[in-house]
Amino acid sequence: MKPEEIAKLVHVGRPDAPYGARRLARCYDIADLARVARRRLPSGAAGYLDGGGEGEWSLRRNRLAFGELELIPRALRDVSEVDTTTTVLGCNLPAPIICSPVGGPRMFHHEGELAVARAVAHAKIAYGVSTLATQPLEAVAEAAGDAPVWFQLYLWGDRSDARALVRRAKRAGYRALLLSIDCAVRSERDRELHRGIALPTPQLDLKTLLDGAIHPDWSWHFLTSPALGFPNLSMSGPSSRDKLEQMFDGTLTWEDLEWIREEWDGPIALKGVLRVDEAREAVARGLDAVIVSNHGGRQLDRVPATLEVLPEIVEAVGDDIEVLFDSGVRRGSDIVTALCLGAKAVLVGRAHLYGLAAAGEAGVRHAIDILERELKMAMALCGARALGDLDRSLLRPAAPPDLDPTHARAVQAAISS
Numbered sequence: 001m002k003p004e005e006i007a008k009l010v011h012v013g014r015p016d017a018p019y020g021a022r023r024l025a026r027c028y029d030i031a032d033l034a035r036v037a038r039r040r041l042p043s044g045a046a047g048y049l050d051g052g053g054e055g056e057w058s059l060r061r062n063r064l065a066f067g068e069l070e071l072i073p074r075a076l077r078d079v080s081e082v083d084t085t086t087t088v089l090g091c092n093l094p095a096p097i098i099c100s101p102v103g104g105p106r107m108f109h110h111e112g113e114l115a116v117a118r119a120v121a122h123a124k125i126a127y128g129v130s131t132l133a134t135q136p137l138e139a140v141a142e143a144a145g146d147a148p149v150w151f152q153l154y155l156w157g158d159r160s161d162a163r164a165l166v167r168r169a170k171r172a173g174y175r176a177l178l179l180s181i182d183c184a185v186r187s188e189r190d191r192e193l194h195r196g197i198a199l200p201t202p203q204l205d206l207k208t209l210l211d212g213a214i215h216p217d218w219s220w221h222f223l224t225s226p227a228l229g230f231p232n233l234s235m236s237g238p239s240s241r242d243k244l245e246q247m248f249d250g251t252l253t254w255e256d257l258e259w260i261r262e263e264w265d266g267p268i269a270l271k272g273v274l275r276v277d278e279a280r281e282a283v284a285r286g287l288d289a290v291i292v293s294n295h296g297g298r299q300l301d302r303v304p305a306t307l308e309v310l311p312e313i314v315e316a317v318g319d320d321i322e323v324l325f326d327s328g329v330r331r332g333s334d335i336v337t338a339l340c341l342g343a344k345a346v347l348v349g350r351a352h353l354y355g356l357a358a359a360g361e362a363g364v365r366h367a368i369d370i371l372e373r374e375l376k377m378a379m380a381l382c383g384a385r386a387l388g389d390l391d392r393s394l395l396r397p398a399a400p401p402d403l404d405p406t407h408a409r410a411v412q413a414a415i416s417s
């Protein structure tokens with residue numbers, strides 16, 4: 001038998017390696033990517049990725065809320081073609097999915113934002129880049145090619161650095177500005193404290209060193225690539241670490257929007273809206289979008305699941321402003337649910353980060369593919385040919401737990417996915 005014939009036999013039954021990354025071969029959904037990511041990351045980095053504020057009540061609520069709604073599909077419609085295209089903040093997108101801004105992605109993969117940017121360049125979806133990015137924002141914009149990049153702003157100190165940063169983002173071609181409002185002060189996360197990872201000064205003790213030793217691939221890349229820093233903070237004056245210490249000083253107010261408007265003439269979204277009155281204020285101030293978000297359950301613990309507050313915010317301002325949604329999205333059916341409740345699009349944080357940690361650019365591309373595939377499938381199975389066909393008539397509350405013996409299992413699955 002010839003070697004190529006043997007190779008074919010050996011290959012029988014082995015799934016393809018998405019984008020050449022063998023470790024993604026058995027990753028069929030985001031939960032699979034999360035498992036690979038957690039295996040590859042030291043526990044400190046994994047804790048930073050997975051964790052939520054304090055005791056993580058809101059983190060759990062975000063997932064459970066999806067389990068409290070069911071989809072009632074419409075059948076007998078021609079769904080041979082499903083159109084997921086949309087326009088968000090003036091950007092034409094192939095799907096209502098945006099990679100959300102995250103601080104410190106080089107903790108998960110040594111290329112950090114550059115890997116994500118190359119992945120969105122292929123998918124042509126939008127990417128929000130954090131003030132706490134670990135790559136220069138110009139390099140990220142360039143790597144994203146034609147895909148739209150949005151800049152997420154945090155403020156600190158006397159605002160002059162923030163003004164300069166906004167101008168820099170504009171020059172670099174960022175198309176929208178996201179102002180995160182849910183980080184007045186830094187939150188505490190029990191999980192990070194226990195694992196010694198609390199930024200900006202992670203502990204380096206025997207435990208973390210041993211943790212690094214049993215994750216040699218991550219450690220090798222971490223130690224052989226440039227030191228992790230925040231290159232967009234250190235334009236002038238104190239080091240980026242000092243500036244990080246000054247951030248979240250509690251001084252952000254509505255008045256800041258006035259100078260932001262002077263610097264930025266493109267679309268602006270408020271990220272972290274959980275209240276109807278704040279959504280109305282955003283409309284009154286002429287903003288372009290609100291992002292219903294609780295920061296993935298990472299800031300104030302005991303806030304409601306974002307899915308719970310989405311309907312009242314859509315009802316109040318949905319005709320006047322774009323309402324985007326995040327926190328807890330892991331599946332195409334989650335996206336369908338949020339869109340049925342009136343969201344224009346969803347941002348995904350951990351879902352793309354699990355891909356990043358699992359296999360860099362290939363992992364993010366695979367994560368986006370999974371979400372797009374699942375979204376199309378869920379839409380087709382709901383009888384929706386276009387995003388406009390998704391409405392509340394496709395939803396109903398799930399049976400209450402005492403009537404539904406499968407509820408406990410569903411809740412458990414929601415928590416662990």
Ligand SMILES: Cc1cc2nc3c(=O)[nH]c(=O)nc-3n(C[C@H](O)[C@H](O)[C@H](O)COP(=O)(O)O)c2cc1C
Nearest residue numbers: 100101102103130180295296326327328348349350
């Ligand atoms: C590791 C990590 C870091 C984050 N850093 C930021 C940040 O710098 N700025 C920001 O606005 N949101 C940040 N977020 C929140 C995300 O933008 C997004 O709101 C959240 O991840 C959505 O929830 P999900 O992870 O369940 O999708 C971060 C989230 C994670 C997981």
